[in-house]
Structure formats: structure tokens, C-alpha cells
Amino acid sequence: MAEATSATNQKETRHRQEKVGIVTSTKMEKTIVVEVRRRVAHPTYKRIVTKRSKFMAHDEHRKAKEGDMVRIVESRPLSKSKRWTLKEVIRTVAVTAPVPVVVP
Secondary structure: OHHHHHHHHOOOOOOOOEEEEEEEEEEEOOEEEEEEEEEEEOOOOOOEEEEEEEEEEEOOOOOOOOOOEEEEEEOOOOOOOEEEEEEEEEEOOOOOOOOOOOOO
16 A cells, blocks of 8 residues: 555656757747758658758757757747757857957
8 A cells, every 4th residue: 555655656757759959049038949850751752851840949048059959858838839948958059259350
């Protein structure tokens, strides 16, 4: 009996879907737009085509920058269009310093 009650008290862990994509926009507060690309065979012609989807994800600490490769996981609905949360930044984009222009 004690085993049954301890099993119900434990929080059930759900398998959450994950996607990897490139950040295309960081213009909103705590929200990023992530483009996920996948290659699939065309149903009739069997040619490999690239399909893309855009997802809005919550970025609480504003860690992701435009061009970064990130991993997002599904979460509860946070707004009308946000159903994903940033899990980690996989690869950051290299930012180069602007070159000063010397005028003679």
C-alpha cells in the first residue's frame, strides 16, 4: 500500500518533443523565432525536398542571438503562438568587431 501512494506522489515525467533550428529573429521581448528545416521525400515524385517550419519559443534570459543554432522543447501554451521553450544554445554565431574607417 505504501508503494502505491509513493508512486502516485511522484511527478510523472512526460516525453517532450525537441527540435533543433536556427534563430531567425530576436526582436521581441523574451521570444525568439526558430526556423527548423527537414528533408523529406516528395510523396509522388520521391525527390528529396527541404521543408521548413517556424516556431516561436520563450527565451527567459535572452541568451540566443540571431543566427545561433538552438534546441527547443515543447511546453505548455505561453501565449497565442508560443508553445516552445529554449533548452540550450548549441552553436553561437561568430560576431566580428566593426572595422574602423580611416579617412585621410
